[in-house]
Amino acid sequence: MGCRTGYKDLCGRCVMDKLPGKASGLTGTDIPEYSFVAPDDGRVLADWDGNQIEAAVFNDLLEPAGEQAEVLARYASSYYAGTPALIRNRYGKGEAYYFGGAFAVDTAKVFLDKLGAGTPYGEVLELPECCELAVREKDGRKYLFVLNYASESVKAVVKKELREFFGGEVIKGEVELGAYEVKIFAE
Incomplete structure (x- = not known):
């Protein structure tokens, strides 16, 4: 939490309580x-x-x-x-x-x-700052969506073997994501 936490109630009215x-x-x-x-x-x-x-x-x-x-x-x-x-x-x-x-x-x-939240999957993937990682789970299996928001190709590092969702190949090591490309991996 940051400054001003507890300053207002759920209706947006200032409370008379001492902060926070x-x-x-x-x-x-x-x-x-x-x-x-x-x-x-x-x-x-x-x-x-x-x-x-x-x-x-x-x-x-x-x-x-x-x-x-x-x-x-x-x-x-x-x-x-x-x-x-x-x-x-x-x-x-x-x-x-x-x-x-x-x-x-x-x-x-x-x-x-x-707080350990900056790179929660750092042991699995190393991504450039222009990439987003979204993780979803279904039926006990995790799916890692890597989205490249850059207008040029970038390189990511897959640190442990992951299966590329669409092609089915097992990948470990450096992988290239084209401009605005999305790759999906399954753990």
């Missing part, structure tokens, strides 16, 4: 103060294990609330420097992450990578 509102128990986060990022602030950054991530637009100044809440990142710039910017809260069988800024594209990429 109804999400406070899940996030393990208290927000004693928040601020809009002023134009003269420049980029507000937070440090997450050496990764500088941008906390854009708004900044929630966070405090952990509860024994399961842990500070993972702190603001590294502006007057917020040193204040918690990211809290992980263990909840039930899972975890909730609350980030005190809006998600800039580069910040979202860091989150996806650090």
Whole structure:
């Protein structure tokens, strides 16, 4: 979750609860103060294990609330420097992450990578950034759809043997996808 989570109810009305509102128990986060990022602030950054991530637009100044809440990142710039910017809260069988800024594209990429969601099929396929991977499952079998959004051919790497759906051949290694081509593999 990011800044402003819990600010409005399901009907879009601002709630009078202290932020993050109804999400406070899940996030393990208290927000004693928040601020809009002023134009003269420049980029507000937070440090997450050496990764500088941008906390854009708004900044929630966070405090952990509860024994399961842990500070993972702190603001590294502006007057917020040193204040918690990211809290992980263990909840039930899972975890909730609350980030005190809006998600800039580069910040979202860091989150996806650090949380293991950036390349969930990285052990199976290595794709260029212009390709999308969609996975579907039917009758216990997985189908991997690789879509090339580029106007030119690109190369992908198939790291374990997969059967090409239409041709039926088993492929492992480098494979070329033509401009805007889609390939479907079966695991």
